[in-house]
Amino acid sequence: MKKIAIIGAGPGGLAAGMVLSKKGYELHIFEKDNQVGGRSKRLSLGDYHFDVGPTFLMYLEILEEVFQSAGYDLHKELDIIRLEELYTLMFNDVTFHMSKDPNENASMYDKYQPGMGKSYLNWLKAQEKKLNAISSILKKPFPNYFHFLRPDVLRALPYLHPFQSVFTHLSTFNKNHNFIHSLSFQAKYLGMASYQAPSIFTILPYLEHALGLYHVKGGLNQINHKMAELIEKNGGHIHLNSPVEEIIVDKGAAKGLRVNGEAILFDDIIINADFAYAMNHLIKPEHLKKYTPEKIEKKRFSVSTFMLYIGLDTTYDFPHHEIIFSKDYEAYLKGLTGNQFTDDFSVYVHNPGLNDDSYAPKGHTSLFVLVPVPNLSAEQDWSVYKEILKEQTIDLIESKHGIDLRNHIQVMKMIDPNGWANDYNVYRGAVFNLAHNLPQMLNRRPQNQFEDISHLYLVGGGTHPGSGLPTIYQSALILKKYL
Ligand SMILES: Cc1cc2nc3c(=O)[nH]c(=O)nc-3n(C[C@H](O)[C@H](O)[C@H](O)COP(=O)(O)OP(=O)(O)OC[C@H]3O[C@@H](n4cnc5c(N)ncnc54)[C@H](O)[C@@H]3O)c2cc1C
Missing domain, CATH: 3.50.50.60 (FAD/NAD(P)-binding domain)
Known part of the structure; x- marks a missing residue:
C-alpha cells in the first residue's frame, strides 16, 4: 500500500x-x-473560547x-448558519450595516448617496460574470505559461483586467471612497491593500454578498x-x-x-x-x-496581524463582524504595506457570541480583535510596541462604542508577528503567506x-x-x- x-x-x-x-x-x-x-x-482561556485565526x-x-x-x-x-448581517463597517462619517440581501444594501447605499445603489447592483452583475469565468482557473493546476492558452483561461481574459487593482476596478463603478472601501477591504484577507491587489480579487466581496457569509457553531x-x-x-x-x-x-x-x-x-x-x-x-x-x-x-510577503483575545464579564451589542476603519484609510494601507506604523489604524472585532452561546459563559463575552500590521521585515521592537498597541486598540474600541471595556477584562492573550513566527512557524509572521x-x-x-x-x-x-x-x-x- x-x-x-x-x-x-x-x-x-x-x-x-x-x-x-x-x-x-x-x-x-x-x-x-x-x-x-x-x-x-481553537484557543481557550479558562471558560472563554476563541478562533485563533x-x-x-x-x-x-x-x-x-x-x-x-x-x-x-x-x-x-x-452546524453551519448563514449570517443575516454580513458585517458592520464603521467609517468616519457613516456606518454601513451590510445585509445578506443585496436589495437592502442597494437601498442603504442610496440613502447615503442617491445613485450609489445602482452602482452596487451593476458591480454585483459584473462580478457574477467574472466568477463564472475564473472559477475553473482556480480549480485546476497552473504549472506554466502554456496554461494561459487554455480555452477556459482565454475565455476569462476579458474579465480579469490584469492592470487594474481592486481599488481602481471598483472606482469604475462609483468613485466615492466609502463605497470603494466597503467592497475592497476584503483584500486584507490576502494580507494586501486594495490598491495593490489585482482586480480579480473583487470576487471576494462578491462571494460574501451573493453567496453569503457563514458561521460554524x-x-x-x-x-x-x-x-x-x-x-x-x-x-x-x-x-x-x-x-x-x-x-x-x-x-x-x-x-x-x-x-x-x-x-x-x-x-x-x-x-x-x-x-x-x-x-x-x-x-x-x-x-x-x-x-x-x-x-x-x-x-513579497503579506502583512501580519496583532491579535487580542479578550474574555469579558459582560456583554455588548457588538455585531458578529465589525470593522472600524482608520480616519485616513488610504494612508494607513500605504503605510501598512510600506512597513510603517501609525496611530491611525483599522481594527476588526469579532463577537461570535451574538449567534453562538458556546464561546463564553452566559452573561460573558469572548472578543477577538485583529489589527493588521506590517510583517517582520519592518523594524519594530514588539516587546515594547505590543503594550502600546494593546492600549491604543482598547481605547479605540471604547471610544467608538462609548463603553468601558478595560474594567470588564477577565482574561486576555496577545499574539504579535513574532508570536506567529515563533509559535506557528510562519515566515516573517506574514500570516497570509x-x-x-x-x-x-x-x-x-x-x-x-x-x-x-x-x-x-x-x-x-x-x-x-x-x-x-x-x-x-x-x-x-x-x-x-x-x-
Ligand atoms: C488572524 C488570522 C485571521 C484569518 N482570517 C481568515 C478568515 O477570516 N478567512 C479565511 O478564509 N482565512 C483567514 N485567514 C487565513 C488562513 O485561512 C489561515 O491562516 C489558515 O489557517 C492557513 O491554513 P494553512 O493550512 O495554509 O496553514 P496553517 O494553518 O499554518 O497550518 C500549517 C500547520 O503546519 C504545522 N507545522 C508547521 N511546522 C511544522 C513542522 N515542522 N512539523 C509538523 N507540523 C508543522 C502547524 O502547526 C500548522 O498546524 C486568517 C489567518 C490569520 C492568522
Missing part, C-alpha cells in the same frame, strides 16, 4: 487528508502542535466537495476537529506533538521524513507547513533550485506538485491558488489530480 505523509494539520493538511482518505493509501499526518488547526485552531467563511461549495471526497456531507457533520476551528475525526474514521493516522525536522531527499526525490530523530520512509510527501518556513527549515538548501532560502528572501501580486500568482506561485523535488506536493495558503480558506481547501482538491 502506498504510504503518504502530510506535514501539518492546518486547514490545508486536513483537507488534503480528507481528499486522500478514501483512496486506499496509508496516510500519516504529522502535526507539531498538541491540537489540529494551525493558524485556525479565520472567522469569515464563504464559498461553501469547495468545503462541501472536500467532505464529499471523504464520503461525508458537510451539513450533516457541522463552536467556531471555524470546529471544521478542523471534524476533518481530523473523519480522517481517522477513514483509517488515516494523525500524530500530534510530532514536529517534522527534515524532509529526506535523495537524487531529487522526496524519500521520507525525520521526526523525533527517526527516519520514516514514504512514497509521497505533502507539505502543509508554511511554505517559506518549510523551504528555510525542512529541506537542505542543496536540494532546492527555484525556492532556495536566498530566492525566498526576495519574494506569499503576497498575491501578479508575479506571485498562477504559474508564478509555488505549484501544488512541487517544482524542485519529485514526490513532494504543496497544500495550504502558500501554494496555488492562494491564501484564505476556500482557496486553501481548493489546493487540497487539486492534489486529487496528482495522487
Whole structure:
C-alpha cells in the first residue's frame, strides 16, 4: 500500500487528508502542535473560547466537495448558519450595516448617496460574470505559461483586467471612497491593500454578498476537529506533538521524513507547513533550485496581524463582524504595506457570541480583535510596541462604542508577528503567506506538485491558488489530480 505523509494539520493538511482518505493509501499526518488547526485552531482561556485565526467563511461549495471526497456531507457533520448581517463597517462619517440581501444594501447605499445603489447592483452583475469565468482557473493546476492558452483561461481574459487593482476596478463603478472601501477591504484577507491587489480579487466581496457569509457553531476551528475525526474514521493516522525536522531527499526525490530523530520512509510527501518556513527549515538548501532560502528572501510577503483575545464579564451589542476603519484609510494601507506604523489604524472585532452561546459563559463575552500590521521585515521592537498597541486598540474600541471595556477584562492573550513566527512557524509572521501580486500568482506561485523535488506536493495558503480558506481547501482538491 502506498504510504503518504502530510506535514501539518492546518486547514490545508486536513483537507488534503480528507481528499486522500478514501483512496486506499496509508496516510500519516504529522502535526507539531498538541491540537489540529494551525493558524485556525481553537484557543481557550479558562471558560472563554476563541478562533485563533479565520472567522469569515464563504464559498461553501469547495468545503462541501472536500467532505464529499471523504464520503461525508458537510451539513450533516457541522452546524453551519448563514449570517443575516454580513458585517458592520464603521467609517468616519457613516456606518454601513451590510445585509445578506443585496436589495437592502442597494437601498442603504442610496440613502447615503442617491445613485450609489445602482452602482452596487451593476458591480454585483459584473462580478457574477467574472466568477463564472475564473472559477475553473482556480480549480485546476497552473504549472506554466502554456496554461494561459487554455480555452477556459482565454475565455476569462476579458474579465480579469490584469492592470487594474481592486481599488481602481471598483472606482469604475462609483468613485466615492466609502463605497470603494466597503467592497475592497476584503483584500486584507490576502494580507494586501486594495490598491495593490489585482482586480480579480473583487470576487471576494462578491462571494460574501451573493453567496453569503457563514458561521460554524463552536467556531471555524470546529471544521478542523471534524476533518481530523473523519480522517481517522477513514483509517488515516494523525500524530500530534510530532514536529517534522527534515524532509529526506535523495537524487531529487522526496524519500521520507525525520521526526523525533527517526527516519520514516514514504512514497509521497505533502507539505502543509508554511511554505517559506518549510523551504528555510525542512529541506537542505542543496536540494532546492527555484525556492532556495536566498530566492525566498526576495519574494513579497503579506502583512501580519496583532491579535487580542479578550474574555469579558459582560456583554455588548457588538455585531458578529465589525470593522472600524482608520480616519485616513488610504494612508494607513500605504503605510501598512510600506512597513510603517501609525496611530491611525483599522481594527476588526469579532463577537461570535451574538449567534453562538458556546464561546463564553452566559452573561460573558469572548472578543477577538485583529489589527493588521506590517510583517517582520519592518523594524519594530514588539516587546515594547505590543503594550502600546494593546492600549491604543482598547481605547479605540471604547471610544467608538462609548463603553468601558478595560474594567470588564477577565482574561486576555496577545499574539504579535513574532508570536506567529515563533509559535506557528510562519515566515516573517506574514500570516497570509506569499503576497498575491501578479508575479506571485498562477504559474508564478509555488505549484501544488512541487517544482524542485519529485514526490513532494504543496497544500495550504502558500501554494496555488492562494491564501484564505476556500482557496486553501481548493489546493487540497487539486492534489486529487496528482495522487
Ligand atoms: C488572524 C488570522 C485571521 C484569518 N482570517 C481568515 C478568515 O477570516 N478567512 C479565511 O478564509 N482565512 C483567514 N485567514 C487565513 C488562513 O485561512 C489561515 O491562516 C489558515 O489557517 C492557513 O491554513 P494553512 O493550512 O495554509 O496553514 P496553517 O494553518 O499554518 O497550518 C500549517 C500547520 O503546519 C504545522 N507545522 C508547521 N511546522 C511544522 C513542522 N515542522 N512539523 C509538523 N507540523 C508543522 C502547524 O502547526 C500548522 O498546524 C486568517 C489567518 C490569520 C492568522
